[in-house]
Amino acid sequence: MANALDEWMSSKDEFYIPQVRDDKKPKAGLAFKSLDETYEFYNNYAKDAGFSVRISKEKKKKETGEVFWKRYICFKEGETDETWRKKKDSESTQIERERGNVRENCKAKLTVVYDGFNFVVKTFIEEHTHPLATPSRVHLLRSHRGVSDTKIKLVKKFSNVNIPLYQQFELLETQAGGHESVGFIERDLRNFERDEREKIKGHDAKMLYEYFKSEEDKDSDFFFKFEIDNNNNRMTRCFWVDSVARKAYTHFGDVVVFDTTYNTNRYAMIFAPLVGVNHHGQTTIFGCGFLSNETFDSFVWLLETWLEAMKVPSIVIITDQDQAMTKAIAQVLPNTFHRYCVWHILNKFQEKMGYFAHHNYYALFKTAIWESETVEEFEKSWYEALEISQPSSKEWFEEMYKLRGTWIPAYVKQYFYAGMSSSQRAESMHAFFKRYCSKSNSLMDFVTRFNRALAHLRHEELVADHGDLNEKPNIKLGMPMENQMVGMYTKKYFYKFQKELLESNSYMVNVTGEDENCWIYKIQKFDANSRVQTLVHDKISNLLKCNCGLFDFEGILCKHMLAFFRVKQIMQLPEYIMRRWTKFSRIGSEKFKVQDGADNSLILRHTSLFQLASKLIDGATVSEEGTQLVQKSFE
Incomplete structure (x- = not known):
């Protein structure tokens, strides 16, 4: 009795038999100018026939090393290596990805020999020992998949604006008109990203340094500084600021917010931006750093480097209550008033008061903090709130009272804060940057995406400037x-x-x-x-x-x-x-260009050709004759 597979393969209704034109089939004596041309012809035939090609063996001349014999085979040639499988099983009890048997001892192959002028087909075996893929599935076979250079650059563009990989593939699939027309599958994109990460492994800091050097060459006011751990040959901290940010600081650097709560990259280095507010109430950047830790020495290094770039210290700096940061600011910026972020302190009230006391008496503290316009008024309201609420952590409240000169509005009214009383502006920046960056980014990836986010911020300033030039607010009083x-x-x-x-x-x-x-x-x-x-x-x-x-x-x-x-x-x-x-x-007429390392001219050429082809296809598909004419022209 024939087994189930034999019965299935013998059924003409269920077993796909490809119809390949004779002029697309290899045959003995067919000559090719190069091995690349040979592979392309055989792989195109394989696509029509429904199988994938693997390169098997080759022979070279001892004297010159030139290939004179080569064999191409079906991807199901040979048998599964049981020795390898047993070794794999013995090494790990946890198999990350189960893989079934692929090879089925298929004999289909193509062999070519070099005759001094061309590579000539010596052997061609057409028959296969397995079912062949139908046209709807042939795009899934390995030798018919490949991410082109143009697609790679498109994918990098998508990644730069933090589009998730699955959405990148959906965009390409929509553009191509279906999964089968993309030329590869989503897993190929994931493998490409994995390979790119492996390429830069161990070279990331060097790439970032070389990028900063190139920016310095293009922009004489670009400033950066690196520090390397000589023992591990690893970057421990860096700081950079471009000419636009340095000029912005001359206009709006009187009040600076400094916050380091956002880990941005796969090395868990801390992103440390210094930000302020511009004439439209928008956030503006005054420089950025990467730190490997949040120690006193790291903060001193960053602030000293920042001061070296900016020359003049800010009047006010707003931070959270980090003690190492507080000591560093006192040392590096002794004449800058250091204000603690009110928002960070208020966020701790529930924990320090206890749930019941917070629910019933937190409003008393808010009134004391925000509505007291004199020191005497605050102290009276604060002690009344303490007396009534009886918070669970009285020691913390005593400590906050001792620090009242750094965060209570009634005590710090003598300084200008540009409307900011907390580091929430920096934290909102972190939320903004998360739209562009992720913790899986390399350092170079992060800076590339950061530049795009920065360009977005600066364009928003340009939009606001344009609005001020062209739109006049409504007068209500006529005064x-x-x-x-x-x-x-x-x-x-x-x-x-x-x-x-x-x-x-x-x-x-x-x-x-x-x-x-x-x-x-x-x-x-x-x-x-x-x-x-x-x-x-x-x-x-x-x-x-x-x-x-x-x-x-x-x-x-x-x-x-x-x-x-x-x-x-x-x-x-x-x-x-x-x-x-x-x-x-306003700062002026700086051009906010994004330098992301991608070939923009290639993208522009691809886009213009794609748009032209789309118009042509839309017109041609109206009739059968038009479709055939355009198809023939493309071929």
Whole structure:
């Protein structure tokens, strides 16, 4: 009785028999100019026939090393090596990927011999010992799969913007018109990425150094510094900043946020960006570093390197409560005011208070922190909140009270913070960079993707500049001061100013005291129960100071000061225009180009040809004649 396979193979309805044209079949005596041409012909035949080709053996001339005999075989030639299989099984009880038997002792082959001019077919065996692949499955066979150079560059472009690999394949499949037309399968992409990682293994830091050197050659203001562990020949830390970031620092570097909470690469090195805020309220980058650890020495090195690049220290730096960072800032930036991030501290309140106390009394602490406008008011409210809530970790609250001069608004009002009281801006940057980068990136991959993210940020600034040039915010009050500032502030900060100006009309102003140096005013809403603000008008400098602190904190006049100007009939805003919020503080016309190592000209050529071919195909497929004509032309 014939076995099931024999019955299946003998069935014409179920066993696929390929129909290959005679002119596409090899035959004895057929000559080829090269081995590449030989392989291409046999592999094309194999695709039509439904099998995959492997290169088997070759013979070379001893004198010259030139190949004079070569054999190509079916991928199912030979038998599974049982010795290898037993060795593999004995080495590990955990097999990562189960592989079945592929080889079935198939005898199909092609042999060529060099006759001094051409490679001539000597032997061609057509018959196979196994079922052949149907046209719908032939694209899965190994010798008919290959990731072209163009596809590789496209894939690298996709990777640079952090498109997941499965989505990359979906894009290619959609573009090609089906899985079978892509030319490879998703696993080939994964294997390619694996091989690329292996290529740069051990060379990543060197590649990054060479990249920074090339950037330095192109941009005289590009600055970078590397430090290598001589024992392990491994990069331990580095810092870099380009000319655009250095110029941005000259305009907006008065307040800097420094945060190191994001591990970005496969080496678990810490990404350490220094960021600030530009004239549109957008995040801007002042330099970046990689650190292998968060020690005092690492922070000192990074801050000293950053200061070497920027020349002038910032006025304020905002960080979390890292003690090593605190010591490093005190040493390297002794004249910079170091403020702790309020957001980080508030996030610890639930843990330190206990669930019940936090649920019932956390609002008391928030009121004490945010609504106290004087030191005395804060201390009274803080102790009342402590007395009522009885938090579980009183020691922590005592420590936070000792540090109140570094984070409580009532204590730090004398400095300008550009509207920032926490390192959340840096953390939002981390979230933004995660759209482009991942922990599987090499250092060079990360910097390439970081550059793309940076280009996106800078383009957003360009968009905002363009908006300010072409769009005028709506005037609501028609006041001369409003008309003055609509032409000066960027749109974002004009709307902030306009809001304060609008609300200032609800306040009345009364003199409450005077001495030889100043007048003191009481500013209050027409509602008698509203909070009273104190305004001091210095007679010598002619400057105002409001105890709400908005102008000191953010550089925008508060409603209380604007109410004073209204009462005094001051129509044009004097003195109190902070240049960093105006349209005139923009950096300039730098071109934000992305250098990602890919051949952009190749991508452009591919895109233009693809678009042209798509139009041609759309028109041709309307009729059978058009389809045949275009197909013949392509062939």
